[in-house]
Amino acid sequence: MDPWRIYVYNEGLSRFAVDTYDDSSNKHAHLTNFSLNKKNDKFVNNTNAEQDDMGHKWSIKGLNKHLEAMGIDMNLMWSKIYDVIIKSLICIDGHI
Numbered sequence: 001m002d003p004w005r006i007y008v009y010n011e012g013l014s015r016f017a018v019d020t021y022d023d024s025s026n027k028h029a030h031l032t033n034f035s036l037n038k039k040n041d042k043f044v045n046n047t048n049a050e051q052d053d054m055g056h057k058w059s060i061k062g063l064n065k066h067l068e069a070m071g072i073d074m075n076l077m078w079s080k081i082y083d084v085i086i087k088s089l090i091c092i093d094g095h096i
Contacts, residue, residue, distance in 0.1 A: 014063040018042045
């Protein structure tokens with residue numbers, strides 16, 4: 001794999017936990033595990049594809065719009081995400 005080619009698909013889903021994390025509960029449950037969330041009475045399902053930033057499952061595009069409206073520098077954020085991806089792949093470079 002020389003040179004590396006890294007493709008990042010920056011569209012997908014962002015999932016949010018229904019309940020606040022409590023470390024005394026099931027420590028093996030993933031906080032945003034959809035199978036746990038969808039059975040919860042507090043789970044809000046998005047029924048309108050035009051509103052991609054409501055409920056407990058948003059599109060990445062909807063999350064980006066929301067964070068940008070909060071004043072987050074999205075170019076900086078994505079740059080940091082890419083940096084983590086690259087550094088993670090460098091860690092395994094000799095092992096694959």
